[in-house]
Amino acid sequence: MRFGAVTNSIPRSAALFVNGKSRKGRQQFKKACRLFREAGIELVEAHAVKKPADMPRRVAGAAKRGVPMVIVGGGDGTMSCTVDKIVGLDTVFAALPLGTANSFARxxxxxxxxxxxxxxxxxxxxxxxDLGMIDDDYFANCATIGIAPQIAETVPHGLKSWLGRPGYLLWAARQLAAFRPFRVTIEQDGKRQSFEAVELRVANGRFHGGVELVDDAELTSGRIVVQAVIGHGRAGLVWSWLASVLRLPQRHAMTREFEGRSIRIETVPPLPISIDGEVLAETPVTAKVAARAITVAAPREPA
Structure with missing residues (x-):
């Protein structure tokens, strides 16, 4: 089948791969199998994958064998490390939210x-x-520079599994005390702008950490959005998150946004980048959009 072809309906045959280490994965696997079969989806194979590192290989194998739809169960990190395995193929990707924040599913x-x-x-x-890209690495929803990579690199093993989002937020509060602002330079269309920031969000989707932060990011826009929380202190970052959680009209008073197909990002000092919850890169990088890169199973619009 040619790249870009899209069927008119959801395939009735699929492979299901659930991250057995995700917060709900192992508990929900058997129930998910039953529910899909009851919904009329034939599962030609179904696995609760014990090693998360094996998820991309499993997804790639099913897609290459011509399975019409691959259902991936897990959190945002699981989605991000598997979506690139179906780029260029006509396999439908279905996200089964079994993680902590589930930002891509939101x-x-x-x-x-x-x-x-x-x-x-x-x-x-x-x-x-669309998919976002950090250099040549595809991602599903959002990449972050600032406090998020610091949390991801230090969070105790199993904390999210034990306590879910409350545990993650408690650890975030602890890490915030040691966090420092940074200098960022954005280069776009030959123009460079530098400023102090406390967080940088590279967004393909609106949600990060389960919170709607980047209103203008859309999965079908053909553009990537870089949103910077500007300022010199931690209080500004706390205010930005709180205002976004509460959906206050002033929630973007401390943010600047850049939008386009390709945006260069540099920081002083060089900083790690959390890509959908996993620390996988370091500045400087180029953020890009891969327009119409994959086909997903999306909910029907309300009549």
């Missing part, structure tokens, strides 16, 4: 409960969406 508009997500996938429609 951006897609999927219900976060298992039964609701299964129904939305089975009754959904194929939709062509």
């Amino acid at each position: 951006t897609l508009g999927l219900p976060l409960d298992l039964a609701g997500a299964v129904k939305a996938i089975a009754d959904g429609v194929p939709k062509r969406i």
Whole structure:
């Protein structure tokens, strides 16, 4: 099948791979299998993958064998490390939210409960969406520079699994005390701008950490959005997050946004980058968009 072809309906045959180390993965695997079969999706193979590092290989193998749809269960990191395995193929990617924040699923508009997500996938429609890129690495939803990589690099093993989002937020509060602002330079269309920032969000989707932060980021826009929380102190970052959680009209008073197909990012000092929750890169980098890169199972729009 040629690249870019999109079927008119969700395939009724699929492979299911669940990250057995995700917060809900192992507990929900058998139930997910049953619910998909009851919804009329034939599972030609289904696995609770014990080693998360094996997820990309499993997804790539199924896609290359011609399985019409690959359902991936896990959190944002699981989605991000597997979406690139179907770029250039006509396999439909279905995200089953079983993580802590589930930001990609939120951006897609999927219900976060298992039964609701299964129904939305089975009754959904194929939709062509963009992926973000950090240099040559595809990602699903959001990459971050600032406090998020610091949290990801230091969070105790198993904390998110034990306590979920509350545990993650408690650790974030602890790390905030040692966090420092940084100097960032944005280069776009030959123009360079430098300023002090406390966080930088490279967004393909609106959500990060389960919170809607970047209103203008859309999965079908053909553009990447870089949003900077500007300032010199930690209080500004706390205010930005709190205002976004509460959806206050002033939530963007301390942010600057840059939008385009390719944006160069430099920081002083060089900083790690969290890509959908996993620290995988370091500045300087080029943020790009891969327009209409994959087909996903998306919920139907309300009538």
